[in-house]
Amino acid sequence: MAPVEELTQRLRTFADERNWGQFHTPKNLVMAAAGEMGELVAEFQWLTPEQSAAVMDDLKAGARVRAGLGDVVIYLTRLADVLGIDLVQAALDKLEDSARRYPVERSRGSAAKAPGYHPSAP
Template sequence: MTELEDLVVRLREFAAVREWDQFHTPKNLAMALAGEVGELLAELQWLTPEEAERVMHDPEAAARVRSELADVTIYLTRLADVLGVDLIAAAHVKLDEGERRYDAATYRGSIRKAPPIT
């Protein structure tokens, strides 16, 4: 079993023991995920780019960022499980699409978007 699969199982058990499955609807989990992403953003919001790059060198800030990243991971993983989505497989599919849309020779060092897929 992979570490992600271990986490999925642990989250299922965590919710089941507390009888929280009834609350773990896709809508509720997506909303909770959005809230946690907001909390992560709040940790970086008013930092300069240079300060943001150094945030992990401040023990207190690093602990807060790690905690918010953990919350995001937990809710994303739980949402994917409830929806029956294999996160790793979905990420590989998305990366494959990105490799087709953004060939390295054309987009290296560029921030521009690829044209829409028709």
């Protein structure tokens, strides 16, 4: 079993054992993921770029960042499971789309948004 599939199954079992499926609506899971992402953002909020790159060198801050990432991944994995989305395939599809929108020859070294990009467009 692939690591993402194992995580998905373990999260499903964890939620089922506690009868938490009733609370794991897409809305609640998105809100929980956003809240956890906010906590992760707070860890980096006032750091310089150099400090942010070295955050894992600080044992306490590094532990909080690691736990925050774990929380975000858990909620996103659970959300994908509830919605019936293959999370890895969704990420691969998005990466392929980004490669089309940001070809190396036009995008290398630039943070400019792709012209004509509309996130809601198919």
